[in-house]
Amino acid sequence: MKLKSYLKLFQISNINFSKEIGISSVSLSRYISGERLPEKRILNKIFKLTDGLVDANDFFLSSSPSQDLSEIDKEEIKKMVLNIREGKLKDLAKAITLVESSLKLHNAQADFLLSKLKQNKNSLRVGITGVPGVGKSTFIETFGMSLIDLGFKVAVLAIDPSSKRTGGSILGDKTRMMKLSVNKNAFIRPSPSQGNLGGVAKKTSESIRCLEEAGFNIIFIETMGVGQAETTVYDMVDIFLVLLLPSGGDELQGIKKGIIEMADVIIINKADGNLKNTAEITMLEYKNAQNMISNIREDISPEVFLCSSTESIGITKIWNFIKKFEKIRRDSGSFYKTRIQQQTKAIWRNIFLQSQDYIENNLKYKDSVKKIIKDVEKNNFDVNNASKIIFDSILKRNT
């Protein structure tokens, strides 16, 4: 990073920093402005003092993409943020598009946008999972509309890792959420998957921040309930709902036991018509299943509910439990503690993604790396040392 940004981030004054490296503050200002380039000895000191965050490249190379944004771009994004704060949905949609985009320019714009958003501690992020057809979208429609009646603003992000294959599922979701999709206090958006869960998670988390800035205070994140997406979503929500069908056994439902164990609320949906009795039996089974009761939350245990999303049965009870869950956890502070832990996880997830991206798009194509791999193929070199040398080149950033 640039020395200027470093000093700002760590709140170090120019005078103190220049003293530490043993130069005058005038010289330091010249280095910062680019008027002069520091000599090697000084560069080494800066590198050490900043724990490697500021190195020679930061003085010699031009700035990073986000610093390349024009003033016009920046002004436009600032205006966009103000509009989002006023609840303008068009700007919100634009912001989410930026966040989701994989274009370099958009990334820089998104980085700038995200730096302008505030932390929102008042929202409630609700994860919902269950096999396709269990009634997640229908549940969100019924529950969401009742929340809007109570004065909330409701947003829905639907993550569907298979959406490429099934294509129509997003459309299906919108038709299941007919009333929500036309309500001015609701916002529905499919989350792109591109087959990369880490990427989905990053974009979904960033979309959540945009939604919160626009005043959406209840945010549903719907996933498919069959795969790995659940753990990823679990790590970005405050409460996790698992919807089940009225029938016996997790395996029978195609849902993994591990997912049930993550549930804060288990909802047996479709408890209506001729499924009503089966639903009651299923509820008792889960209520009695000790192994299902998770100890993930230290202050409240999960509960099981019957629900009919089509007939609006059980919705109030579920909402009352969610409110109780939220209150207990906010009062004890565990709500905020979990969010902080989630942020730390997100940092590492993002770093991991960027490293992966760097490896896929740069490292693999470097001539030096190709040569090393060839040498290993010819048995001239061993795997262990080859990988060490290649990894070292990441640390040095420029092979």
Ligand SMILES: Nc1nc2c(ncn2[C@@H]2O[C@H](COP(=O)(O)OP(=O)(O)O)[C@@H](O)[C@H]2O)c(=O)[nH]1
């Ligand atoms: N009988 C009954 N049908 C429901 C209920 N909830 C959803 N459905 C139906 O189940 C089907 C799948 O619902 P959908 O919400 O798209 O499921 P998703 O794939 O989990 O999002 C639709 O035909 C819904 O009308 C319910 O509570 N009772």
Ligand SMILES: [Mg+2]
């Ligand atoms: Mg759905």
